[in-house]
Amino acid sequence: MITELGHFALILALGVAVVQTIVPLIGAHKGWNSWMEMAVPAATIQFLLILTSFLALTYAFVTSDFSVRLVTLNSHSAKPMLYKISGVWGNHEGSILLWVLIVAGFGATAAWFGQNLPKTLKARVLAVQSSIAVAFLAFVIFTSNPFLRLAQPPFDGQDLNPLLQDPGLAFHPPFLYLGYVGLSMAFSFAVAALIEGRIDAAWGRWVRPWTLAAWVFLTIGIALGSWWAYYELGWGGFWFWDPVENASFMPWLFAAALLHSAIVVEKRESLKSWTILLAILAFGFSLIGTFIVRSGVITSVHAFASDPERGVFILFILLFFTGGALTLFAARAGAMEAKGVFGFVSRESALVVNNILLAVSSFVVFVGTIWPLVGEAFDRKISVGAPFFEAAFTPFMVVLALVLPIGAMLPWKRAKIGRAVKQLIPAFVLSIAVLALVWAMQTDKSALGPIGMFLGTWLVAGSMTDIFSRTGRGAIAGRLSRLTRLPGADWGKFAAHAGLGITMMGISGLMAWEVEDIRVAQIGETFQVAEYDITLEAVGREQGPNYISTKATVIVSQHDDGIATLYPEKRVYPVQAMPTTEAAISNGFWTDIYVVIGDPQEGGGWAVRTFIKPFANWIWAGSIIMALGGVLSLFDRRFRVAAGAAKTRMEGVPAE
16 A cells, blocks of 8 residues: 555656646746746645655565565565665665655755745746656656566565675765755756846855755765775775766766856856856766666666666656757857956966866766777777776876965955965975975885875865965964854865865875785784784684675784784675675774685685775765865855845846
8 A cells, every 4th residue: 555655646746746847937937926936835745745655665675565576676574674774775766766856855945945046046946956857757657667566476575786785885875866966956057047048146156055065965975985895895996987986976076166166156257158067067967877877888886777778768868958958058158148357367267277177087087988888889899997097087186186275375356376376385395295205205116105195285285274364464363263263165165175185195095005915824824914914813604684604803913912803704695696795994094904805715724815005094084074065165154144135136137
């Protein structure tokens, strides 16, 4: 009964979404207030109906209702409760239902908290957002129905993919979807503004919180996925340039560019065309990511589906929304004439450079991702791996890191670069000192580590210089007091830029100084890896809730002092007959000690893989700090205080 209720609610939601798409658009065009106001209750009802549907599916998973086909294929009665719940979105049908729920959730949030938006703009934003929901609700109902029943339910299910039975992967998809779908709000604002022919400072202020929220969620989602790959796959890597990883990284880069570009629209009413284009491309690349994951064009541990028919449906959605928005963008080019002017040396120019670097780097990733697919279309096998991405992508990030602190210090409109550079001299000297120290400490190593440490220190020290410069002049005590009263956006910028620097230091340090050891070790044997002594103490078998584990006990010591006892595992999930590797990691501020147990060897002993990973945790610490920066900016009170004034201003501004 509950399953049928969920299915019925989903069909009703499609009907409501169609009404929400059409009626407010007509009302905004005709100036009919009652028709425009219908968008708010429609957005609320649509969200509640899809939420009902999602909760019904969750109930089926939690209660192990194996009469539901999706539950049978992706759950098992012995599975822990966390993974029963995460199994709801650990498959194609459930994950796309979550996708639609978040689309409706963002639309409802805009309806509830958008009281200060002009009526026509609000109606059009909610209508465009609902049109996205219509497309994906149709996709769910007609090609990916999660509520299909089985005529003869089995006694138990086939279990969830063991790789997905992990806390990191339980939360990674929801955060990623919140980021993907959050960019749909920026897209809706862009298309609504194009329809109205009005893009001004008020629009820039409205679109920024939605983009910030999407960027924060994407940052967290990507970091969770990277962390999961690091400790779960047993390879010791944090990023593999997998097509699905790239599919989330490309919109993240565009969202970062959109954030900076929207600031210029808000402050100076410049870069209007570019900002609208970025909003369209950011969501367009989110749809490309959805297509890559669900079309079957690639094979990946991240892929949800391999059905070409579903891929064609998503491809039509991609072409309709992205192509339609770009067509409207071309038709409305005259409405986006820049009002503010700025000098060649100014913060606006620095943000243009920032945007170009981020956008081009995203296109580089895109080319590397789709090139093998293009080759296959012409019967040519082409492999594009990490060496290509590292060689083609890294230079743009190096230049970005170099110019970011300088650009952040420049005033609006016109600036003297010498003044900003003079303030950054201490930060530069510190960065050079770190580079020299690291270079002196390492022997027979590449320049990657020292240069990465220089760039990371430059970003962190430059961010500190920037925020301290905003306290004016005078006694240190007074400046420190003013530091606590700075707006949230200033602290957000500081945290985001510093977090990027910390992540850069973590990546470069790990890649430059990692030590790897692979050997066959006997029980009780001690061997040395770098400056650590590793002892394989014991290996035994344990029974988990839905798996059988081969579990090792490994003692790590240094100079006869015990550091950690690690328990790496190799699990086998009988239902899916699939093994997984559970690495054991001793996390440290400077270094991780990473141990993986392999298979027993014919001559006795066990395969043991050991990594010494310097600065590994700095990668995710930097990501957390970047996300925190976005949150601080998101809660800047100026977004709320200026909303009322922005409404009045926008209603009185004619199309340019």
